[in-house]
Amino acid sequence: MPSRKKDLIRATAYGFAAFLIITVVIADSGHGKQWWPFLDHIPYGDKLGHIGLFGTLGFLCNLAFPNKRPSRLPSFITKTSLVLLVIVSLEELSQAFIPYRNLDLKDWIADLIGLSLGQLAATTLSQRTNSNPSSHVED
Secondary structure, three states: OOHHHHHHHHHHHHHHHHHHHHHHHHHHOOOHHHHOHHHHHOOOHHHHHHHHHHHHHHHHHHHHOOOOEEOOOOOOOOHHHHHHHHHHHHHHHHHHHOOOOOOOHHHHHHHHHHHHHHHHHHHHHHHHHOOOHHHOEEO
């Protein structure tokens, strides 16, 4: 991938990650309903939001940080997605200790679906453009 294109994709991934961090801080402070009240009017709006946010994160990060798939990991996950999964899981678990939040297994499952779809989309796009070695196994 040309350096300029790679830099743009990485900047976009960093920018979206910053946006997501701000979103989590707003939710943790108890002001989420003020910022996105429309989610209450959409069936499964919260879960669709999780899928969309974490799907976008997974897509951008897998494009921005392509890597070889380690042979010790299952063939269906990249190192990038594994790192994201750990971070997202810790964030979801932290909600058990935050007064305005609720630990919800369904949220974590929606996050996992989003990350999976994001990785799938990034891997598919990369394979079609032959610019990502993430489908190769690392020894």
